[in-house]
Amino acid sequence: MTLGVVMLVHSNFDRAEQMVRHWVAGGCPVTVHVDKKADAGDCARLIAALGDQENVSFSERFRCEWGTWGLVAATQAATAQLLAQHPDLRHVYLASGACLPLRPIAELRAYLDTHPDTDFIESATTADVPWTVGGLDRERFTLRFPFSWKKHRKLFDRYVKVQQLLGFKRRIPNGIKPHMGSQWWCLTKTTLTGILNDPRRAEFDHYFRKVWIPDESYYQTLARLHARKIESRSLTLSKFDYQGKPHIFYDDHQELLLRSDAFVARKIWPQADGLFNAFPRKADSISAKAEPNTSTIDRVFTKAVERRKRGRPGLYMQSRFPVMERENGFTAARYTMLQGFDDIFPDFGDWLGKRTGATVHGHLYAKDRAHFAGEETIFRGGLSDSARLRDYNGAMFLTNLIWNGRDSHQCFQFGPADTQQIRWMLAKDTRASVWVVSGAWSIPLFLSRRPVAKARAQAARMQQIEHKLIKVLRSPYARARIRILTLADFVEAPMDTLQAIIDEMAGHRAPTLTEVPKMADLTGFAAFLQELKNQGMHPFLTGDFATDTGRRPERPKPPKPYIIGQK
Template sequence: MSFGVVILVHTALGRAAQVIRHWAQAGCPVVVHVDAAMRPARFERFRAGFDDISDRVLFCDRHRCEWGGWGIVAATQSGASLLLDRFPDLGHVYLASGSCVPLRPVAELGAYLAARPGTDFIESARVSQVPWTVGGLSEERFTLRFPFSWKRQRWLFDRHVALQRRLRLRRRLPSGLEPHMGSQWWCLTSATLRAILTDPQRPALDRYFARVWIPDESYFQSLARRWSARIESRSLTMCKFDFQGKPHLFYDDHLPLLRRSECFVARKIWPRAEAIYAQMEAGGHPAGAAEPAPARIDRVFAEATERRVRGRPGLYMQGRMPHEGWENGFSAAPYGVLEGFAELHEDFAAWFARASGAVVHGHLFAPEGAEFAGAGPVWRGGLSAAPALRDHDARRFLTNLIWNGRGERQVFQFGPRDSQHVSWDIAKDPNARIGVITGAWAVPLFASGLPVARLRDRAAELQKIEADHLAALRSPHAKARVHIWTLAEFLEAPAEALALMLSDIAPGRDGPAPAPPPLVPLDGFGRFLQEMRNLGMHPYLTGDIPATPPAPRPVAPRPYLVRPHA
């Protein structure tokens, strides 16, 4: 075989042994590195399992391999040195892990490399020209020192980075070194690999990279640029990463996807992916001379990332609770919010439900509890009317109600008497259709029959709450479709306002709307507002409603034209 394999083993020893045997039985010499964290007795049992093929499977010196640390590079150096010493005639060296599984016959990979004898396959790109780094460190991983473990000593890691930034400490790069980055999994020619391992500057380079963050993604990638005659900046091992920079794990149901990529090797394979390992044992999926094409399945991964990061509009679940602003739409469907209408009309919710065909709730955020349509204590999806449960996370209460009621337009009443937790949320939601009659909160106060002096402070409180809500609705950040009338404006033409909200919340309804519901009695309401003013509380949000209703203006007769008969 024209190439050998260095395999780094950490866990899943049973599957790793299966993969090692597959490479060896295909004629590839294999050097295995086993993490020094493994107990000696377990390691010896694992090594003894290859006594029957010890001429083709060798074990190198062990190093402690911790994510982001130098140990992985040291392990790779150890394995590659042993492989080149014992098998000097190899054309290429392929670096893999115990969870890397060949997808195609090994002979196809051998023929592919033999046809490209002077080509190094290693992803190698300048740091400033790629967006791969995740976690805030790109160039800084080469200019700062990282003596602490990112996983085990995260607090010390972060504090040490912050201290170096504050003191403006910078490391000097070794002479002639231009940092590059790329995938850890490469296939280098033996000539390039020997040149890297015997580089005259290697002691200084090793000391430098030992304090670089995640050096396994930069050591060989940088030094290959110094010694390689021809680089194909790509990896022959397919490894897909999610939006957090973590490798995707492949399962049996991904097998058709893996075959479509026509890649030689894939990582990371789930140890219990029986079908994938069975295909490997059967010799792999033959593809002849086909070029590996991982881009064929990039669309699937892009869609998976989109679904993982953004999800479906308005859907929130335990496995994916995004940060604010990450959600793919606050709510799942358009909905209506009516403010002040129910206070001015008798049996308004029932009338609006008949006229619009929507599910019309009462005040979902009333202090006594959610007023669901049908007046039940629980609504779809197990949403409870209990105010404590609702207000524990009012935003999710609303988005769950819209999600659970999708397919039917949801409408609810809202006002300053209600909990205001969702005030800004509905203002910023493009799905919200909001109609507001400002000052309508004064009508229930008027209907209570209590002395104005006792109602003054409550009226001032409600007006302040509504003013804050209106500021949200009129904010430049508001995306809802909003219609606002003062109470005085509404009383001049209530039918027009109702028709506008019907057309906005339930567009496309066939047939004429039923007759508007009657207004609640408002005799003496203007005098009530005037008494509020006299006590020092100015209800400006109601608009100009006079204390004494003006006398009706006489209706002038309509002029008409008499046309003579021809």
């Protein structure tokens, strides 16, 4: 026998018995450690059930609290007993009752035969990898941790805080450099004997007793002193989530586990009968020599962790009230907000929709109601046009609208007469494209033919609201694609801006414009603006218009230069 197994068991004893029998049938002696916290009756029944297996023994029991020394003490006792009973072993594999061999045990033994002097243990310094979860990496080796993190969380945290405030630091024993890694290893007899019989073992054990999670650092550190050759990887497929908790494999992970070519996997759900019936898989001459390769499933787990941490853009977790700054993007797809264009072009929405194929809404945040495309009263997903419902949470209203209509480009009109709840959302949303023609709100006032004295107050209010929006859009926190033009700049060359909008919304399907939509009649508009100034209201957001044409005065073209050549 060249391979022995140390198995840690604390629950699900029927499955543990099944796993022990798998290992013994594969030619491996097994020493079982049962957590001292486990029920004595369950332990006795397991011992009795395995009484027919002569290569199975049970070691001294220790209390195994997560993150404490008991787990190391348990492996020390079980390993020493296994090596004493079977001195011909070459490798010892550490497993748990929740570990399931995926490939025949004979394939694992053959693999180790080709690596007789290699220790398979994940071992890396804290400075080299960002594995730690909970904010303690180097500190777990320089502070004391006498309290259980799971049972006495407050005491644990307060004791750590006190040590940090006092500047307390433990001395790391000379000659060792702390390493970390998975607790599931496969070490050679030579390395384990060196660790267990090290003359300084009492010193090392005393130091690691107060290290946090010593089962992930004791062997990982001391193996560096005694191993001939270390492969810093575990032969056990074990995945962890972003909180440091192990992923649990269920029946629907069967195909994934087959693709991994791993020898052993943990942690298996006890009721996953499909997995326990399918594995270990039958011997296959083609895959018998396959190298364990978890990279094929690493990408799947990476995506799963990313999805769990960040979610899908624009889709909010239903278990709590959404905090937009913590989500993966405010909205699910790109969209466009246009301000001022429908004031300049009366039929702008219909014209834009025909040329882009986008869903062009009216003023979604109008005071009376949400003006959906086609003047519908209900949009996809049951979104009502009710202003009261919309204004209960204006940002989520837009988020839902973009999510429900994410199969097409959504576009809507906005203006200073609308509810302004979403100003900061528009500015921060990286999926938003914001086009503002400042001062365009003055055109409806001009066309209303109201006396300027009566329109003055409304013009001042509109300008103040729009000015606040522009300040937000120009904030250093703004992340949207933002273009702001004055009304005077826009009417001087509307074709360029409209073509850019259409190109952005329609992409490669965008047509080349040959004409702009019909513009509102601005005859006398400049005089209207001048009268507003005369009344004491300065419409600075509109830009400069000529006095009589309603447009900027054309600058005289510079004279054509003449080059006088020399003969």
